[in-house]
Amino acid sequence: MNGKDIRKLVIACDAGMGSSVMLAGQLRKALRKQDVAVEHTPVDAIPADADVVVCHTGLAARARRGAGGTPVIPFEVYLGDPAVDRLVKAIKDGGEVDA
C-alpha cells in the first residue's frame, strides 16, 4: 500500500503498556504534521481499523495472526530502526509500504 493512504498506525507490544507507548510517543512526534493517528495496543488486541501495524520481530508472528490482512512492519531496535524510518518517510513523502 501507499504510505499516503495510512490514517491509523498501530504499534503493538506484549502488554501494550511499555515499549509500544515509548515508540508511539516517538512516532507521534515524527508524524505530527501528518494526518495519521498513532496508537499503541497489546499484540493480541490489534484493532481492525488499523492501516499498518509496527511491532518488534520477536512478536511479529503473533501480530500477523491477530492483524488479519493488515500489513505488519517488523523492526529490530527501538531507537532509529531503518524499517521504522522507511515507514515514516513513506507516510510523509508517499511511496510503497512493504510488509
Next chain:
Amino acid sequence: MATTYTPEPAGSGIRANIQRLGGRMAAMVMPNIGAFIAWGLITALFIPTGWLPNKELGELVDPMIKFLLPLLIGYTGGRMVHGQRGAVVGAVATVGIVVGAEVPMFLGAMITGPLAAYLLRLFDGLVQDRVRTGFEMLVDNFSAGIVGAAMAVAGNRVIGPVMNTFTEWAGDGVGWLVDHDLLPLTSLLIEPAKVLFLNNAVNHGVLGPLGVQEAAQHGKSVLFMLESNPGPGLGVLLAYWFFGPRRLRPSVPAAAVIHFFGGIHEIYFPYILMKPRMMLAAMAGGVTGVAIFVATGAGLVATPSPGSIFAYLAQTPRGAGNWVGVYTGLVASAAVSFGVGAALLGFGKLAESDPEDGDPAAGEGEGAAEESAADKSATKESTDEQTGPQEPADGAARETTAH
C-alpha cells in the same frame, strides 16, 4: 524489511504460543499494577515493621491483597474475554474462590474470571437472535446474574480448593529452591526468557503472584527481583557502549537511560538478539544478583513495575541490611554482566578489526552466517545499511534523552 540484523528466531510457533499464554496472564495483572503498588506502599508504611506503623491503617493490607487484587484480576480477565459484561461476571465469580481461601487467589482469579466470562459469551451467542423485543435488558441482566452466581458457587466449591493446592505447590517449589540455594539458577532460565519477550509473562504471570503471597507473610519477597532486576540489562548495554560494534554505539546511551531509569527492558533485548552469545553476560549478571539477594535476605514489598531503578527505590522496605542487599546485588549484577559482556565482545578489539559487525573470534557457523547475511544486505542496500542506522539512531537518541 528489518531483517538485516538477525533472522527471525526459529521455532517461533512454540514460542509464540508460550508468549500468548503468558501474555494473557500478564495482561490480567499489568493493567492493575497501580493497585499492586498502592498495596505495596501501604504495606511498607503501616505494618508493624514498616516506616509508620499504624494498627488501624495496617488493617487495609489484608483485605486489599485477599479481595481487591484478585477481584481486579478476575475483572480484567473477564473483560478480555467478553467486554464489560464479562468483567462483571468475572469479578463475581472470583469472589467465590477468594472467600474461604487460605492464600491470595491470583492464579485462581486468572482462571475463574475469564472462564465465567466465556460461559456468558457462549450464552449470549446462543440467545442473541431469540430475545423478544423489549426483553433484552431483562435477559442480559439475569443471564449475567445467574452465570455469575453459579460460577461463584462453583469457584468456592471446586476451583478454589484445586487452586489452593496448586498455589501451595508453587509456593513449596519456590521454598525448595530457596532452601537448597538454587534460586540464583533460575536466572539461567529467566534471562533468556526475557529476551524472547516472555518478560511480562514471567514477571507478572508467575513470579509476581507468588511474591505477593510471600510479601504478605514476611513483608518482602525476593521473587519480585528475579525478573525485574535492571542490573544485567544495564551491564550488557554498557558493554555495548564501550566495546560493541561501532555502528551500534551511538544508540546505546539513550537505550541505557530508557532501560535503567524508564524501566522499559525491551529496549536491550535487540542488542542480545543480534549477538546471541551476549546472553551469557546477562545470565552471569542475573545469577550474581540473585545470589546476593538471597545471601543477604533482601526483598521488595511489591512488583517494581516497570523495572526501573526508581520503582526499586519506592518498593524497598525499611531496614539498612535490606537496602544494602538490594543495591549491592543490583550493582554487582550490572558489573558482572558488563565484565562478561566486555570479554565476549573482545574488549572492543573485534569491533576495531571489523567495523561491519563481523566476529572472527566466534568462528563458528553462526557468526559466519550472520556475517554473510550482513554482507549480502550491505551490497543490496549499501547506502541504507551504512549511513541509515547510525544517523537516525543518534537523532532519536538525542530526542529521547531530551525528555
